[in-house]
Amino acid sequence: MKILCSLLFAAMLDNGVSSARxxxxxxxxxxxxxxxxxxxxxxxxxxxxxxxxxxxxxxxxxxxxxxxxxxxxxxxxxxxxxxxxxxxxxxxxxxxxxxxxxxxxxxxxxATFVTLLDKPVRLDRAxxxxxxxxxxxxxxxxxxxxxxxxxxxxxxxxxxxxxxxxxxxxxxxxxxxxxxxxxxWGTEAAPLRGVPVLVQHKAFTYLIAWLGLKEIAALEPKPGIEPTTAHLSEVLAILQRQPAKMVLRAAYQSDRASQWIAERTKINAVTLPFTVGGDAAAKDLYGLFDDTVDRLLKGAQ
Amino acid sequence: MSRFVWATGALALTLLTSPAVRAATDAELADIREQIRQLKESYEARIQALEQRLKAAETRTAPSVAEQQPPTAPPAAAASAPAAPPASGISAFNPAISAVLQGTYNNLSQDPNKYALSGFAPSGDIAPGKRGFSLGESELALSANVDDKFFGNLIISLTPENTVSVEEAYGLYTAAPYGLAPKFGRFFSGLGYMNDQHQHAWDFVDAPLVYQAFLGGQYDVDGLQLKWVAPTDEFLEFGGELGNGEGFPGTQRNKNGVGSGIAYVHAGGDLGPSNSWRAGLSYLQTRARNRNYSQIDLSGNDAQVGFSGSSQLAVADFVWKYAPNGNARETNFKLQGEYMWRRESGDFTYDRDGALGLTNTSSYGARQSGWYLQGVYQFMPTWRVGARYDWLNPGNVNYGSNATYLANPTFHPERWSTMLDWTPSEFSRLRVQFQQARLAPGITDNEFFVQYILTLGAHGAHKF
The missing domain is CATH 3.40.50.1980 (Nitrogenase molybdenum iron protein domain)
Structure with a gap:
């Protein structure tokens, strides 16, 4: 107990010192x-x-x-x-x-300092x-x-x-x-305006709103729910009516679903860094958007 | 008058500079055109962006004052500008409510009413449940900040037998300095690794055998807890608890003061982005008085025995989790194990027929131990497999003069378990589990479970 007390005391002391320094x-x-x-x-x-x-x-x-x-x-x-x-x-x-x-x-x-988009109309875990x-x-x-x-x-x-x-x-x-x-970035990304895209997870709402992209569909049947073959087939059917240029996914997500779509259609699977460190080019905030715009422009070709 | 002068001046300047413009080369002209085009595009993009912002602002219920705050404004004011006005009225301060629904289908080759760990004192309701379909324990949880100093949490358990029990009901003092977190009321003790996890968060249907043998399934404390996290970059936590000591291995003793004491230390950290770990040592000191139960004696009688004395338990625990790059969504692996060692000493009373026909009281000393090791692997999103091994050591039991009537246990209970579960979302889980348990000499229990766990309401947090 004595040892414990002195340990505690030493650690407290250490805290006092470190916060001042x-x-x-x-x-x-x-x-x-x-x-x-x-x-x-x-x-x-x-x-x-x-x-x-x-x-x-x-x-x-x-x-x-x-x-x-x-x-x-x-x-x-x-x-x-x-x-x-x-x-x-x-x-x-x-x-x-x-x-x-x-x-x-x-x-x-x-998030309290920005306008949040996509506020759900129906609040239901279904x-x-x-x-x-x-x-x-x-x-x-x-x-x-x-x-x-x-x-x-x-x-x-x-x-x-x-x-x-x-x-x-x-x-x-x-x-x-x-x-x-x-x-x-706005100037560089001007050709992206109106370009139809698919998203793997509904994670790019703000990017899409910023650059004026057009979201056709998401590969996840519901946000956070793993893509199913049945839903991906539906997405293929949507693509017949409304072709998309590319399918976007964040670096952290598995590439299975977007590769599946890309293999069956002619559209490009584009991996976006999503945040700083998502790929080698996204070293800081500037790199993040340089690279995001760059990858989107390449994907839209 | 001055306006006139300015206008003439500007005109004169235009006239003066216009020959220069005319004299510009074609290359310069192209350059200027390009600049104007770029400017125009940039403005178009900005106008479109503004239109979108306007649209977004129109759909918003409250204007965001925060965005216009100058950087020198007090941030408290900025932070208090909500994105939407909070709900008002009498229900606005309702606590977060969640419920857990559970149920199983059990196929047990041995009678669950005769469930016992050979060589270990019965510790309470530890049997694997009824045969056939049965409802599991349903849980109702309410939690909220009480005020600026306290947080309150109530977890009620509803058993399939239609009884209600308070699983946890505690307050937490949130304003304590120096990393202290005082808790009071009824709570699951922080000893070991699994003890403070609720049943629905377990990776298997039932508790490891060491928890069943040494803690009656799970150790609940009515009392005080003080935890302190050291201000180090690696996780180091010290905890102490004082309780009434009524939970197994202790008993109710009708005494003032403190009935049980617990101390533990937990350390943990990361090894690279993919590995994280936690390990701990815990110690429980409590006392029992007339902890009575029945035990078969050497001549085959169902004798009544009772223990009074002190009980100490030491626990060593560890857990290691692996997820590639820390991303547990696709695949991950979890390995956990706990070792428990108990020492009991005091008086032991033997009563041959339970009617005080032949009774004998003598000294008693026992050192018993056990451990389990389990691994759970998520091999693809939403699917996991797991295996567990349990082993108990009846150790040394010294019955004193009662050795005339009672046999020293020599049998080592053990159990192998495997499970497969499917977790379509954070809020639901379906599981099948098969295990083979040898808990008494010559008896093998093949147990098969199908289980569902549904969570509704407020989003719970995932304990490590």
């Missing part, structure tokens, strides 16, 4: 918020990203490593809109870190894995990052007031470069 500890649930925090926080923040681009963000477990990192976090950046509902509430409850509980400055939910607040995959439209960067920079300044000017400066630099990049 270290930069803002940021816990990002998905890679895109880690990348945005990097843009805005620079070397004043220490970023831990809970998941990688090859992980299905709907199927994450409250792993011990996540609990440990949430314990030390000063700021948790989550998508919200129930994307992390399967694990984040449990991690927050087990981590015992009152700073990062929902409602506290240490908890930032990106419709598959539906998100009541709307589609949470907001990172496929670069304009959403511009909307989120503003309150996130303000949140950094609130948590770490000493470096407020630093965050403000980085925010301005990011906002300018990002606006220019959005215009550039």
């Amino acid at each position: 270290a930069a803002v500890n940021v816990f990002a649930t998905v890679p895109e918020w880690g990348a945005l925090a990097e843009e805005l926080g620079g070397d004043k923040v220490k970023i831990y990203v809970a998941t990688n681009a090859l992980q299905d963000p709907h199927h994450v477990e409250a792993k011990p490593s996540l609990i440990a990192r949430a314990r030390n976090a000063d700021l948790i950046i989550a998508t919200g809109a129930e994307l992390e509902i399967g694990w984040l509430p449990l991690v927050l409850q087990q981590a015992g870190n009152p700073k990062v509980q929902p409602g506290k400055p240490g908890f930032f939910e990106a 419709e598959g894995d539906v998100h009541p607040a709307g589609d949470p995959h907001i990172q496929t439209d670069p304009r959403n990052f511009a909307r989120i960067a503003t309150p996130l920079a303000a949140r950094f300044a609130e948590i770490d007031p000493e470096n407020a000017a630093y965050y403000q400066e980085r925010y301005k630099a990011f906002a300018d470069r990002w606006a220019a990049s959005i215009a550039k």
Whole structure:
């Protein structure tokens, strides 16, 4: 018992020291918020990203490593809109870190700052894995990052007031470069307007809205439900009436269903990075959209 | 007047520069045309984007104030701007509600009413259920934040025999500093790996034999729990629990103070993106008074025996999970095992016929142990197979002078299980399980189960 007590005490002491010394500890649930925090926080923040681009963000477990990192976090950046509902509430409850509980400055939910699309009309699990607040995959439209960067920079300044000017400066630099990049991507992607596409999972709503693509059908019969041969045959029938140029899937998804469709039709199977780290080119936020636009243009040919 | 001057000036400037424009080369002209075309396209794209935003805004119920917030605005105000107005009225603060429905079809070659682990004291309701179709335990859960300091959770279990029991009913103090998480009420103890998992989250229909033999299936605590997560990058958690000690292996003792104490430490982390693990050591100290049951004695009588004394249990547990790149959606593998060791010492009373005909009380000491190892492999989305092996060691039992009447156990109960389950969504699971159990000398029980587990209501979180 004595040993245990001294161990506890030593660890507490260590905590006190580290929080005084270290930069803002940021816990990002998905890679895109880690990348945005990097843009805005620079070397004043220490970023831990809970998941990688090859992980299905709907199927994450409250792993011990996540609990440990949430314990030390000063700021948790989550998508919200129930994307992390399967694990984040449990991690927050087990981590015992009152700073990062929902409602506290240490908890930032990106989806509250953008307009969510595809809010389900019928809230029923018979419709598959539906998100009541709307589609949470907001990172496929670069304009959403511009909307989120503003309150996130303000949140950094609130948590770490000493470096407020630093965050403000980085925010301005990011906002300018990002606006220019959005215009550039918009110009580059102009030929994609009206191009009909299939999607494997309904994960590209915002991308499709941004670039004016036309979603013909999804390969999953219901969101989150594995594609079945019966449903894929239906999709083939739809394609007879409404041909599509390509079928989109996120890097983390299995390529079986889109390959199946691509083999039977003449359309291209396009793998999009979906988030930072989804492929070699998507190293940061700029690379993510450079590569996304590039792959779409190639796929549309 | 000034407007006139400006206008003339502008006109003069145009006239002055126009010869220069005329003098421009064809290449420059083409360049300018290209620039204008690009500008036009860019604006068209922007206008279309704006139209879409307008459309989206029209379908929205509440305007998003957040987007217009300048970066210097207090973020608290920005965060409070909801995407939609929250539901109002008396039901707005209803807790999250979920229900679990379960049922099985059991085919058991041995009578489940005679289910017992040879050499181990009966620990409660551990039999594999009735033969034929039977309803499993249904569960109803309510949870919500109580206020800014407390979280409350109530889990009620409805048995197929139409009885109701409170499985968990606890409060959690959420505002504690230093990574402390105090819990109070009734809860599944955090000892071992599987103990705080609800039955519907298990990978097999029934509990491992060590849980049946040493904890009566699952150890529920009425009392206090204090957990502390160390501020390290690797997961390190210390926990302590004080309870009334009524759960097996303890008994109700009608005493003030603390009846049972539990301490544990769990560590865990990741090995690369594909592997994660957790391991732990736990210790339970409790006491029993007149823990009575019947046992066949050396002369074949159904004798009544009773134990009073102290009981200590040590548990070592580990779990390792593998998913390629951390993506558990396609394939994943989970290996878990737990080892339990129990020491009991005190007085043991032997009553030959249960009517105080011949009784004898003597000292008693026992050291018993057991373990299980199980692996579950998801070989394709929604489908998993699993295998489990259970083994119990009756160990050393010292009956003292009661050795005249009672035999030392030598038989090692064991069990092999295999299962296949289908999980079409996070909310439903169908399972078949076959197992062969040798729980008493010369008796082999072939058990076959078909099980369904349906979850409705609020989205539960997946414990690691």
